[in-house]
Amino acid sequence: MKKIFLLIALWGVGVNLSLAQFQTGLVASNHAGVMGVTINPANTNYLNNGTDFTLFNYSTTLMNNGYYLQPKPITQLASPKIIKAFTGGSAGDGGESINQTFDRIFDLKRSFQKNNYIFADATIYGPSLLINYKKHSFGLLTSLKSISGSINMPKELEIFLIKGSSAVELQGKSFDLNKFVSGTMVYSDIAFNYSYEIAETYNTKHRLGITAHYLTGINSLDFEDKGGSKWTFVGDSTIVMENGNLLYNYSATKASTLGEMMASRGSGFAFDIGYNFLKKKKSRPTRITVCPNIRFGGKIREYQDYLYRFGISLMDVGMINFNRQTVYSEYQNASGSTKNLDQAFYKGIFALDRQLRYDFSGNPGTTFILDNKYTHYTATRLNVQFDYHFKNNIYFSFAGSHRLPMPGAISMRSPNILSVSARYETLKYELGFPISLIEYQYPIIGLNFRIGPFYMGTNHLPEIIGLRNIRGVDVFMGLKINLSNFRGV
Template structure:
C-alpha cells in the first residue's frame, strides 16, 4: 500500500503546518483591517480613519514528527534519510495553512462604529493520531524482508481550500471613561475550491517475510491487514486529465469577539473644545490593560455531489501485490471497495483566542496571546494547533517592531521577529529560532502591503489644548472658558478680566480689581478700616469705641472698663455713703460756728466746710440735707427762723464750693429736735448745731 495510502500519509506527516497567521503583527494596535482575522472587535475605536490592505500572505510549517537543522536543509546534498531528525510516537499530528488576505478595507461609521469588508483565500491541512513509529519502520522492514506489525488504529488527515468574502461590524458597547468595552461580528460567505480527507479505522498491518511458498518452493512475504480506509473528496478534485473545475461548494461562517480596556488615565486623552464639548483622542491608545476574547471560523462549506471511497482491507496479499500498487484501481482489485456519492460538509478550523496587552508606556507593550482549537480530531475535521505567545513590542504610528516567543502544541518553542513600517508589514514567528536551533520543527513567514490612513492629533498651534478649528484665538493660548483666547484687562489695573470683579473700573489687586469704598461712611476706606461695616473714629482704625461693661463710658475713658459705673465717676461705680461717712460729716458739722444770734459763718468755720466739700465730692451721685437746730432760749418762731437761715448759709457755702445745688436741700427745725436738755449751758450748746445727712 505504499503507492497510495501509506506513502501519502508519510509525505503529509513529514511536511506539516501550523494554523496561525501573521504572528506578532496582529498584536499591533496599527494592524488595521488585518485585525479582524483574530478578533472582529479590533476595528472599533481603532487608530485609523480608514485602512486598505492591498495584499498579505502568511504561511506556517510545524509538526511533531520530523525536524531538520537549517544548515542541513539548505545544503545541496541534503538527504532526508540521514539528515532528518524524527520524533516518533504513536500519536503524531500536524495542522497548517496558507492564508492570503486580499483587497480589504475598513472605515468608521460615526464615532462609535466601524465596518470592514475583506477577501481572503485559505488552504488548510490537518492530521491527527498517526502512529509515526509504525509508518517510519514499515517500508524499511518490507525492503529488508523483516517481519513487522503495524498497529495504526484510528487516524485522520484532511485538506481544504476555500475563499472568503466577509463583512465585519464592530461597535463600542460601553464607555464610562475608565472602563471601555467593544464588540464585533464578522459574517463570511465561503466558496470552496477543494476538499479531501483520509480516515483510517482500526487499521493493523502484519508483514510476514516468509509468509507464502511459491511453486518453486521459494518463499515470499505476505501483508495481512485489517480495518477500513475511507477516502472522500470533491468530485472534480482529482480528474484523470487534471482539468480542474471549481466544485459546487458554498457555505457561511462567522467570527465573534469582544475587547475590554482599562483606562485609568482617561482624562489625559480628552480634548475639550471651545464650546465645552469633550472629544476623546482617536490617534492615541488610551488603555493600561486590554483583554480580548474571540471565537473564529464558526461554520462550514458543503461540497455537492462528492465521492466517498471505502476500502475494507481485511485481506492478505503478497509482497509482489504490494510492490505493484500504482493507483486506486489496484487497491480496488485487492480489497473490498464501495463508492458513494454524497454531499461533504467541511467544517472550518474553529478556534478560541484570548489576548492580553499591557501598555508599559506610550511606546512599549507586552502581549500575551493564546489560540485554542475548538475542534476535536475526527473525520474531515480541520483542527488548529494550540499556541501560547508572549510578544514584547515597540509601537508607534508609522513603525512597530515585534519579538514573539511562542510555544506551539506540535513544534515546541519558537522565537521570531517582525516589523511594520508604514504600508509594509513583514515578519516570522520563528525567524530567530530557525537560525539558532539545531532542529527545526516549524517555520513561518508573512508579508504584506497596505494603505493606512491614520487619525492625526488635532492641530493646536498655540498649545492651549484646544484644537485650532474650535479655538477663538488659534495663535494665542487661552483658557477654554474664554473660547481659547487669553484674558484681557479692560480697565488696565493689571487684574485680568476673569479675576477682576470690577472689569470696567480700575482697582488694586488685593481688592480683586475693584476700587476701595467706605462701606460704613466713617471717612476711612475699607482697606484701612478695621471695622468696614460699622462706623468708627479714625483714631480707633474705623471701629467704634468699645464699652465693655455697658455703663455708657467708652473703655478709653472708663477707669473701670470691666465694672459698670457712672459717667460722673469716670465709669467706676459710685461709693456708698456709709454710717462712718455720715458720722464723719456730722462731726465736721458740729464745729461749724456762727455769730451769736445770727446766721453769719465765722471765719474759723471755713476749713471745716472745705473738708465737708471734699467728702461730698467723693459721692457725686449722693444727695444730702442740711439741717439747722437751735436751743430753747428765745421764742419758738425766732428759733425756727434762725435754724433755717443757718442751714441756708451752709448750703450756699457748699454750692459756692462746687457742689451741685440739685444735690443739696436746706431745712430748719428750730428748737424742735434737741439732742440734750436745755436746762444747762452744756445741753443748750449741743442743741445749737447743723447736721448734714444723706437724703433718703
C-alpha cells in the same frame, strides 16, 4: 505526474497564518487594521474615523514534531538542484523510488513522539479594508487559503509515508492507526466584518464583533481512522489490515489547466464571533475636540492610552458542502492485504482510491459505503488575547488558540498554540519578539517588524537562519496603508 503530486502532497499533507493561528506579529498590534479581525472580529484599528487598507498579505507555515532537518539556512532547502530532483530529474523513474529520493536529498532525522502532528497552510489575502467610524467598525476581507492538519499520527505511519512500506524498520511491525486524522482544504473566502462598541464607562470599553464568511470550495482531502484499525507489515511491501474503519474522501480533478484546477467544487459559510474588553489608562470618558481647520468638521477623539485589553473569540465555525467531482468512501470492519500502498499514495489521490477499493471494498465482512458528496467542516478554534501596555510604546501580550473540531464530523484540525510576545510600536515603526508553544510541547522563537506600510515576520527565526534543527518554518509579509493618523480609544 507523480513527481508533481509528491510536491503537492508534501505541501498539503506535510504542509495558512490563518490556520496556524499564531496570534503574534501585526495581527496583535494596535496597527493591525483589517488583519486584526483574523484573530478576533471585535478588534478594530483605534483610528479616528480611519480607514485601513491592506493591499496584500501572504503567509505560509509548516510544522511537525516527528522529523527534523539538521541546522542550515532555509535558502538551501529551496535550491534549483533540489527542485529539479523532483520535477525534472529521475526521481521515481528507474533507479530509486520517490521515497528514497526524498530521504536521500533531505536526510531527515527522526525524533518521534507518542502522537505526531503535521500542520501547514498557505494563505493569500487580497485587497481588504477596515473602516472605523464612531462606535462602528466595518471590514471586508478577500483571501485564498490552502490549509492542512494531521494529528494522532503513529510513528510507524510517518515512516511509511516517507520511506515506504518496504522500510526495514517496519517489517514485522503491527500498530494501531490511533484515530489518525488528516485533512486538507483549498478554498476562497469573502468575509464581511462588523463590530460595535456596546458600552463605555469612565474606566472601560466593551466591543462585540462578528465576521461572516462566504466560502467557495476548490479542493478537499480527508483520511480518518474511526478507531480500531490495525496495520501489519509482513514484508515484500505488503500491509495486512484488520478491523479497518476508515474514511477516504476527496474533491478534486485531473486538471489540465489552471482554470479547471481552481474551479468550484462546492460552497459553504462560516462565522467568527468575538468580544474585547479594554481598561483605560485614565479614568475618564473619551473626549471629542473640535478643530475647525481640519476637514470634515474637525471633530477628533482625544488620544487616550489603554492599560490593558482582553479578547476572546470563536473562529471559523462553518462548513463547505463538496458535491462536484467528489468522492466519499467509508470502510467498516475491513480486512485484507495490500501491496505497494505507498506508491499508490505518491501516484495521486485517484490511484490511492482505486487501490483501496480493489484490495478491501469487496472482501468478506467488509461494509463499503460510497457517495458523491460530503460536508467538510472548517477548523473551528477558541482564541484568547491579552495585551498590556507597559510604557513608552512597549507592550507585552499573551495569546492562545485551542482547536474545537466538530464532534463526529469530517472536520479540519488546527494546532493548539500558546504565545507570549514583547513589542515596540509607533505609528511608523514596530518590532516584536514572540515565543510560542506548539501543541503544548514544542517552543519556538520569532521576530517581526513593520516599517511604514510594509511588514514581515516569522515565528521560526533560529530555524530560518540555520541555528536550530528545522521542525518547521513560517513567514508572513504584507503591505497596508492607514488613511488616518489620529489614534485613541
